[in-house]
Amino acid sequence: MEKIRLLKSRKIASFLLSFVITMIIDMCIVLVRHSIINISFVLTFFVLPFIGLFLIFCVIFSEKKIITKTVLFVVTSVVTLALIFGFFMVGTFEELTRYKNEKVETPYLKIINDSMPELNELGNPVNIELFKYYSSFAVFHYDTDILICKYNEDEYSLQKEQLDEKYIFLKEYDGNTEVSSNIGDYYFRLLSAVASDFHEEVVLVATNDETKEIAYINYCDGDSDYIELSEGFIKNDCGWKYIR
Numbered sequence: 005m006e007k008i009r010l011l012k013s014r015k016i017a018s019f020l021l022s023f024v025i026t027m028i029i030d031m032c033i034v035l036v037r038h039s040i041i042n043i044s045f046v047l048t049f050f051v052l053p054f055i056g057l058f059l060i061f062c063v064i065f066s067e068k069k070i071i072t073k074t075v076l077f078v079v080t081s082v083v084t085l086a087l088i089f090g091f092f093m094v095g096t097f098e099e100l101t102r103y104k105n106e107k108v109e110t111p112y113l114k115i116i117n118d119s120m121p122e123l124n125e126l127g128n129p130v131n132i133e134l135f136k137y138y139s140s141f142a143v144f145h146y147d148t149d150i151l152i153c154k155y156n157e158d159e160y161s162l163q164k165e166q167l168d169e170k171y172i173f174l175k176e177y178d179g180n181t182e183v184s185s186n187i188g189d190y191y192f193r194l195l196s197a198v199a200s201d202f203h204e205e206v207v208l209v210a211t212n213d214e215t216k217e218i219a220y221i222n223y224c225d226g227d228s229d230y231i232e233l234s235e236g237f238i239k240n241d242c243g244w245k246y247i248r
Contacts, residue, residue, distance in 0.1 A: 038100055056084030059080045063077050098138065098139045100137050111134060127159055130156055134152075137242065145225075147223075152247075154215065154216060172195070173194065185234060188248075208221040208238070221238075
């Protein structure tokens, strides 16, 4: 009886230890890679590994013969790894990195292009944020850089007025594609500077008269054949739903 209790205790302790180690690994992935915990992430890095661990420990501590245990152990491990890899290939995985105020300059200098403003062109914002959103699905991936500047009322009015002087916004595109969109209090407009590369690179400027914010969004997807400038595109593809 004492031997059975000891064996059971070791089984529980071993499983809990593996559970904790797996949790630590998953949390490191989240923190180091700035991963967003979505359904794909939970299934791939939490659910499947835990189910696999549970089945493996059931095999190890079962009363079956050694050769049977070995076969079941190998089969369970291979199937678990195959499922994890499969979910990793077909799932959508997202990352979001945020920088604020003085920490914006270094990462922003690496992504600035002809369509995004230079930092010295932003006037005097009371707060500035940079978000780098990355999403991948199998071999496909896309990146979005979002710069958001918050101003006081007078400075916001000045900067908003200057937008139409600095940029040329599309009035229409191919007769079907929307070139502006409203999400809450934010009004998004598409720049004409990237019209020739539209669907591969999308640059938007958004204004919010309520919060006195101006946002610059640079979306890149070299594999895209068609993009509809809609609320769904801005929220999901550009990662706006995680930001505002």
